[in-house]
Amino acid sequence: MRKKAVVVVFVLLFIALSVLGDRYFNPSADLNTYSGTIEGTEIPVQPELGGKIVQLSVDEGQIIKEGDILAKLDDSQAKISLSIAQSQQLQAQAKLNDLLGGARAEEIRRLENMVTQAKANLAALEPNLHFEEENLANDQKLFDSGAISKQVLDAQQNKVDTLKAQYEGAQANVNAAQASLDQAQAGYTQPTIQAQKAAVDIAAQSVDNAELSLNKLTIKSPVGGQILYKNVQLGQVVNPGTTLVTILNPEDLWIKIYVPGAKLGQLKLGGTVSIVADAYPGKTFKGIIKYISNQAEFTPKNVQTKEERTTTVYAVKISITEGKDELKAGMPADVTLKE
Structure with missing residues (x-):
């Protein structure tokens, strides 16, 4: 009997240590931490007039400044x-x-x-x-x-x-x-x-x-950023409103997370949060809450487990205010809300 009691005690102790260790070493296990993906604002550049493209000055991945010439139409x-x-x-x-x-x-x-x-x-x-x-x-x-x-x-x-x-x-x-x-x-x-x-x-x-x-036939960049997509080719005839290129604005990085309704009480617009990116383990960045949805929705199936997909949550948009020179769109990250 004493051996069985000792075994039971060791099992319970192991389980307790496992739970505590998981909460300590895995931030995503924190009930106030939510996973998401860093995203950037995409800006489509579209001409007001149509015509034949006679100059296309940029390539995908190129860094540009506001006012740089992106393309020219036949004038x-x-x-x-x-x-x-x-x-x-x-x-x-x-x-x-x-x-x-x-x-x-x-x-x-x-x-x-x-x-x-x-x-x-x-x-x-x-x-x-x-x-x-x-x-x-x-x-x-x-x-x-x-x-x-x-x-x-x-x-x-x-x-x-x-x-x-x-x-x-x-x-x-x-x-x-x-x-x-x-x-x-x-x-x-x-x-x-x-x-x-x-x-x-x-x-x-x-x-x-x-x-x-x-x-208007000389198309200039409305913002500084990076050419994400080049949607047309040199010599192509385009109509007004055709997307020529898509610019990623690296200065406007954000993360969307989904928070259960029970946690909304600890959220407010302008509140600060902590952000940890997988690419920078052990380093914390700051962000502020820019938007809280007023409409509940089911948890996206690619975010949580199957059992949690039936939980109604609210979308929260976090604007990244720190580390814009290090964080990049597409990086997975965890957002921790302040209690």
């Missing part, structure tokens, strides 16, 4: 549009100057030359427009028969639309030049002068818009 048509807008601005200003100074014989001759040149520019654009419209009609037939892709058809449509815009701009130049000539020959009134001042303002706004569109 040839945008430069033409800007040139047209600038020409219209000059014409509008010249007309206003004529109105304010009175038309002289040499000014009338100059305006006549402007009309002639504007008509020549219009005539030069017309054959090219007709040619590209015929190509578009042929491409539409090929697309309907499945011989070409939608991307090829869209590219041809963009070319026709651009030429139409240039043609309409040239036609507007003819009309403006002719109107200027007519006004110079007929004489000017005060309402005409006021209307022309408004036309100068509108022309200036058109130049600003054209410059803005041109600048």
Whole structure:
């Protein structure tokens, strides 16, 4: 009997030591410690305008700074549009100057030359427009028969639309030049002068818009970070809103853990926590509680044991405030809440 009693005592002592040892050597066994994975905020970079990629300056894994050029889209048509807008601005200003100074014989001759040149520019654009419209009609037939892709058809449509815009701009130049000539020959009134001042303002706004569109074709990084994914290739034609690259912001690291409802009482926004990463055993980092879900959910099955998956928990987001130069996205870590 005494031997059995001694055996029982040793067994109970072994179990007690095992439990205490597990709590001491394994932080995850602590009821206030929760496991998670370090994550970083991913920022998709998307152009506001579409076009062909003519420069792609980064590769996956590359470290970049805010303002670095990531890519450039074909800006040839945008430069033409800007040139047209600038020409219209000059014409509008010249007309206003004529109105304010009175038309002289040499000014009338100059305006006549402007009309002639504007008509020549219009005539030069017309054959090219007709040619590209015929190509578009042929491409539409090929697309309907499945011989070409939608991307090829869209590219041809963009070319026709651009030429139409240039043609309409040239036609507007003819009309403006002719109107200027007519006004110079007929004489000017005060309402005409006021209307022309408004036309100068509108022309200036058109130049600003054209410059803005041109600048938008150079894609710059909104933040410093690391290129996580390169989603496109050089020469690819992209639409507005297409994700070109995805940037990982290493300054915004965080961990999401799942805490049982019974533990919510010891949590508050802005509260500090301790973080231990597997990559740095024995070293503790700090974090703060940025978000506590107000909606319960079942414990994710990849986080806890099968028996615990039926437990309802609340998602808690921890922002890492210390060790950003050491901790990396993807590292497993344990978060310990303060009692």
